[in-house]
Amino acid sequence: MTRTLPATEVTGRTREGIAQRLAQDLKDGYVVNLGVGIPLFVPLFIPADTEVVLHAENGVLGLGPAPEGEGDPDLTDAGKQAITLMPGAAITDSAMSFAMIRGGHLDVTVLGALQVSAAGDLANWYVPGKSPAVGGAMDLVAGTPQVWVTMEHVDRQGRPKILPECTMPLTGRACVTRIYTDLAVFHVVDGTLRLVECAPGVTPEQVRERTAAPYTEDLHP
Amino acid sequence: MTRTLPATEVTGRTREGIAQRLAQDLKDGYVVNLGVGIPLFVPLFIPADTEVVLHAENGVLGLGPAPEGEGDPDLTDAGKQAITLMPGAAITDSAMSFAMIRGGHLDVTVLGALQVSAAGDLANWYVPGKSPAVGGAMDLVAGTPQVWVTMEHVDRQGRPKILPECTMPLTGRACVTRIYTDLAVFHVVDGTLRLVECAPGVTPEQVRERTAAPYTEDLHP
Amino acid sequence: MIDKFREDVLSVVDHVHDGASIAVGGFGSSGRPDVLLDALCELDRRDLHVYVNNVGHDFTGVGRLLHEGRLRRVTASFPILQEFYDEYFAGKVELELIPQGTLAERLRAGGSGIPAFFTPSGAGTMLADGSFTLRYSPDGGVAEHVPAKEHRMINGRQYVLEEGIVADFGFVKAHRGDRKGNLRFRLSARNFNPLAAMSGRHTFAEVEHLVEVDALHPDDIHLPGVFVDDVLLATPAPADQPLMERSAS
């Protein structure tokens, strides 16, 4: 936390670009829950020949795009925004919705993060001193086999968000499986971080300067 | 168990008569689960102006009478017999059906017994050495506020079935709230048995001779 | 004969006492039983413990209860409302913050006779380790923490024990309901409503449409009437409209 800002300037992916990069890794048939923020850009970038079923924890399986016009007040996503349904969509109550989540029936959950640790611990629900609210985040990271984090690589003060240990309250331990940032893509393999990709125009050195956690490199050109 | 058979002969209620007596105590609006045997006669004796909702643990709330003719193979009760539905009936899966039972949302469960103890323990699922099967009995007696037992007062050898302690494996402890037999009606009050009624033509002495458990008498003429 | 329909909301909600606990359906304003919640305000009930996913984003629904100082404690996953947090930090209302799936399962469990269950959600976090503040003191210090929850390793994984919720009352909203209390919800307005109904020892359901008893097919009922004690209209019918209708979905 006391590291000084890196000397070099770097420009990686935009927030949309992070979502676009992540969308490439979604496979046909995946059932995916998307958190607020960057994850909400993901549907824009899912290829037309890939069917990804979107889940909202308030009981919607098979979300479609936002409606044209007002929308139906009885049909909203977990962010209380109006939605539509895809063919084959199903509605459940909240207990069944979280049965899907906790029981491991989703494939991927995509969510933002305040911090990720070297072991894949996630902090994303509470900045001490601010207003605490957790929603379904703890269930999603506990139950979903693949937990993909999207975030800016450093915070607004330029401090690393990928740390040896999280300093903010945890959402879950050893739950993150991938991290997609503006600068890089990390996988969590056997409980340790592995840098697998730098964003276009970003060097491994620039990533290293902005990452406080230890990690190994396995870059695919 | 080593008591000798009572000297006097006694004829109390028939099996149908036991069910008829019990049916008088069902109140309008009650939700009731009926076990096999004597309890299945109960619906015959529910007054027309009393609405009793019958529940079957395989997921039927609102059973009607047996169908005329073949019946629908997709519509059976917990004894696998064809049934009909009353207006306002609802179908659920088995987890929801037992959520109703265990959560105390039924009013009365009526079932047969091998033995009942002085404290209201019930044994009704297993005669050691015979074929064990429990079905929903343990859930019903654990969850339902009122557990009413219907049975012959003594077994085929004339031995009392109302005992200081059950000798057969228990279905539940301190769960029985009433006992309706061919000879008498007992209530369980504060964990002890109370004889509240003798069947027509049956004397308190005849009941006492055939009851091994201690009980108090509070007979209403 | 069973007829759970009541025309007068206030005389029904009058059964709710000061200090009661209430499980409330809805997700945000979707499927929220506003007629029932407003009745609590008109009846001036106070000191309430509400189990609900969100307090809301304005002073309607549970937000109105908060705004009028009627809440003693909120058990929720995502309170949101800023005024709620102001009251919380000022020690005027307690917050038991729990994961959303845990809230759903606790309501269902309580209504199902399950006193406690293990879940991975929140294990090893401050929502389970006894460090989350239930109540602040007026000076800004911590008056009381949410008690630490039992943790257990099962098959090599850490779980936390959570208790079923049996609320004094359930407040729910449905799209259609009949006089036996059978309910059907519409789209994502279903959410916590069936669970809040199960959790309540006594449950009120406000319905958008009162339908005849045979209008809902037994396979189409989302919540059987056994969980509902009183059925009310979500919007009192205008005088020129029939009370009873058979509406399409």
Next chain:
Amino acid sequence: MIDKFREDVLSVVDHVHDGASIAVGGFGSSGRPDVLLDALCELDRRDLHVYVNNVGHDFTGVGRLLHEGRLRRVTASFPILQEFYDEYFAGKVELELIPQGTLAERLRAGGSGIPAFFTPSGAGTMLADGSFTLRYSPDGGVAEHVPAKEHRMINGRQYVLEEGIVADFGFVKAHRGDRKGNLRFRLSARNFNPLAAMSGRHTFAEVEHLVEVDALHPDDIHLPGVFVDDVLLATPAPADQPLMERSAS
């Protein structure tokens, strides 16, 4: 694109290995997935652990598996079949007898990420105290008991801890299903089917009617397709009938 419909039953059920555990829907013969169960026999699978409410009253369904000696263990509440007991007392098949509501809740819990829960059902009885015989030895003695279950007093009442069931496979039967795996059941044939589907790591559904993907309204789906991996026809359609239909309830 997601299409879970498979025409050939045997090639689908071929994924089930000897020794597998299978959660099976149905109550008696009502809603029992006979096409799937029969496929196990045709594929000569053995040493199976079946979670099912009843073994049945004849040599169809699970009764056929028993009759052909394919069962290692049965977890059930009401086995019924006399030949089952004969095999049980002879030490040829194990019986884990549990209350019916506990079976239902264990299947749901396992499919819901709940590893264990407390229930009052069976507390203090021989189904929980370690005295029930899981397996007899060939000489008629007891080879192994069902282990004693943890008891706990909660709010003055005794409860027993039961574990969620995650089966290798779920076998279910539905009235209607679509290619996304969404299912709808008919009347009391629903029973354990949604729960067996949830419990299976991999679940097969045989459906009486394969319907188009938009034929089931989202509010009318009893089990979302996320719990189903393969959809098969319960009765292979005659050659002169269209495979796809839009049937009324």
